Amino acid sequence: MNSNTIPLSSPHMGESEQKYITETLASNWVTSLGPNLALFEDRLEAYLGSGAVAALNSGTSAIHLGLILLGVQAGDEVLCQTMTFSASANPILYQGATPVFIDSEPDTWNLCPVALEDAIQDRIAKGVTPKAIIAVHLYGVPYQVDAIREVADRYGIPILEDAAEALGSSYKGQRCGTFGDIGIFSFNGNKIITTSSGGALVLRTAALKKKAIFYATQSKDDAPHYQHSTIGYNYRMSNICAAIGLGQLEVLDERLRLRSAMHDFYVELFKSIPGVTVYTVPHADYASNYWLTTLLIRPELTGGITRETVRQALNDAAIDCRPLWKPMHLQPLFENQPYYGGTVSATLFDIGLCMPSGSALTDADRSRIKEVLMGVF
Ligand SMILES: *Cc1c(COP(=O)(O)O)cnc(C)c1O
Numbered sequence: 001m002n003s004n005t006i007p008l009s010s011p012h013m014g015e016s017e018q019k020y021i022t023e024t025l026a027s028n029w030v031t032s033l034g035p036n037l038a039l040f041e042d043r044l045e046a047y048l049g050s051g052a053v054a055a056l057n058s059g060t061s062a063i064h065l066g067l068i069l070l071g072v073q074a075g076d077e078v079l080c081q082t083m084t085f086s087a088s089a090n091p092i093l094y095q096g097a098t099p100v101f102i103d104s105e106p107d108t109w110n111l112c113p114v115a116l117e118d119a120i121q122d123r124i125a126k127g128v129t130p131k132a133i134i135a136v137h138l139y140g141v142p143y144q145v146d147a148i149r150e151v152a153d154r155y156g157i158p159i160l161e162d163a164a165e166a167l168g169s170s171y172k173g174q175r176c177g178t179f180g181d182i183g184i185f186s187f188n189g190n191k192i193i194t195t196s197s198g199g200a201l202v203l204r205t206a207a208l209k210k211k212a213i214f215y216a217t218q219s220k221d222d223a224p225h226y227q228h229s230t231i232g233y234n235y236r237m238s239n240i241c242a243a244i245g246l247g248q249l250e251v252l253d254e255r256l257r258l259r260s261a262m263h264d265f266y267v268e269l270f271k272s273i274p275g276v277t278v279y280t281v282p283h284a285d286y287a288s289n290y291w292l293t294t295l296l297i298r299p300e301l302t303g304g305i306t307r308e309t310v311r312q313a314l315n316d317a318a319i320d321c322r323p324l325w326k327p328m329h330l331q332p333l334f335e336n337q338p339y340y341g342g343t344v345s346a347t348l349f350d351i352g353l354c355m356p357s358g359s360a361l362t363d364a365d366r367s368r369i370k371e372v373l374m375g376v377f
Contacts, residue, residue, distance in 0.1 A: 006368065008320045009190045009292060012255060012360040017247030024243040032057075032217070034239030036246060043249050044185075044200060048175045051183065051202040052209035055237035055245070056216055059164040059186025059199035064091035065212055065235060066160045066182040066201060067132060072097050076131040077123055079157070081111045081143075082327040083345035084136045087186075088162050089328050092134075100130060101329040103341020107282040109348060110143035111135045112341060117151045119340035124155070133159045137166035137176050138325070139354075140192075140259075140289040141281055145171045145179050160184070164199075167192050168256045168289035177202045187241075192255055192291050192359075193248035195241040256289055258359035263290040265366055266355060273377050275301030279352075292357045294324060296348070302377070307353050310376055317372045324352035 024036060041053040056062045072078055074096030080089050082101035092099040102119055105112035116133065123130050133152055135143050152159050161180025163169075169176040177183040183202035187195040203209045214220075219232030237245075248255075263278070270276045279294045281287065299306045307323065314321045326349055329339040356369060 005318045005320055006356050006365050007358060008322060008354060008356050009358045010360055011189045011194045014247050014251035016250055017244050020243035020246050024240055029239045032236040032238050036239045036242035037237060040242040040245045048178050050178050052206050054201040054209050054212040055242060056199045056201060056235045057237050058197055059184055060087040061235040062184035062199040062201045064094055065215055066184055067091050067095055069182060069212060070132045070158050072131045077128050078132045078134060079119055079130045080134040081136045082329045083109060083138060083325055085325055088134055088136055100338045104345045106344055108141050108143055109138050111148055113144055113147040113151050115341035120155050130157055133157055134162055135159055136162040137169055139294055140166050140169045140291040142169055142171040142176055142286050165291045166289060168252060170287045172285050187245060192289055193252055195245040198237050198241045255359045259290045259357060262357045263293045266293045269370060269373060292354045295353045295355060296351050297353060298351060305376060307351050311353055313372055313376045319369055319372060320356055322354045324349050324354060
């Protein structure tokens with residue numbers, strides 16, 4: 001990437017991050033302890049409307065601690081949406097458990113409730129009841145919340161809700177991150193708001209939040225010396241990162257508006273181009289933060305123009321774009337793990353493209369993107 005490259009999704013600071021950081025440096029709370037953490041957690045809880053938030057150093061560590069809190073151990077099986085970023089699935093391996101991958105349905109691109117139930121029944125018939133379900137709101141579009149919850153409850157299996165990409169999204173008016181038995185967010189640099197690196201757990205009770213923070217800060221027992229009776233982790237968010245997060249929360253609504261405007265830009269651009277669809281929520285119950293706007297390009301309808309034609313044209317013009325997440329069951333790392341479903345996610349991967357969607361993009365950026373796309377079509 002050169003400095004002229006239009007990025008997919010870049011950090012976008014507001015007015016007050018600098019002020020919060022400067023105050024934090026002056027106070028010398030330059031550690032994984034300090035007043036910004038509780039403030040950041042309180043404000044995120046208020047935004048979500050329910051749940052107890054524990055701020056951590058990444059979304060990946062939040063998923064790992066979430067699995068630990070759900071009791072996932074070596075030898076267990078965990079059901080996981082196959083179409084996702086590898087960080088959804090890697091923590092299953094950290095625990096020595098086995099991931100069982102599930103296909104998507106075509107409406108939300110997320111966990112297919114039918115394939116999920118098939119998998120549960122087959123795993124139970126084979127003698128193992130899965131320990132947890134990892135469901136993802138891909139690109140900000142909520143999964144089929146009610147249908148997935150029904151299946152999970154029928155078998156008594158808890159849901160770990162990966163809302164890493166879905167801060168600000170909602171289903172039937174309720175915010176994503178609050179539907180799982182445990183929810184997680186990421187504040188990595190490419191997400192809708194960032195703390196540089198960071199994440200959070202959303203828990204159902206204050207007691208569980210306390211337990212999560214205990215594990216995340218090396219599981220120190222109550223003693224004057226360092227005493228440990230359980231395995232601990234260094235997973236807490238730093239007070240400096242929380243300072244950035246305080247500033248970013250203040251501009252979240254504006255960032256959501258700008259991401260949505262990028263989505264509208266692509267909808268307008270492609271409305272008269274056959275064979276290209278801009279991924280949009282399937283129904284009025286769903287509200288997406290449109291973290292990334294994504295396209296499906298069907299060469300049989302575009303006169304032979306493929307995803308790769310478009311991707312290469314954009315990349316040649318220094319415009320960042322990328323195929324959709326490659327499903328986990330097609331990854332070399334996971335190729336021997338069980339998989340349930342058909343070819344929905346594999347097809348999406350073949351024809352899908354993530355477009356530059358950041359809230360910091362300018363009119364000049366949009367003109368450049370438009371020019372290249374109109375050249376291709
Ligand atoms: C970004 C992301 C994560 C991981 O978050 P980090 O903060 O980068 O560790 C997990 N799941 C999904 C779906 C993501 O997009």
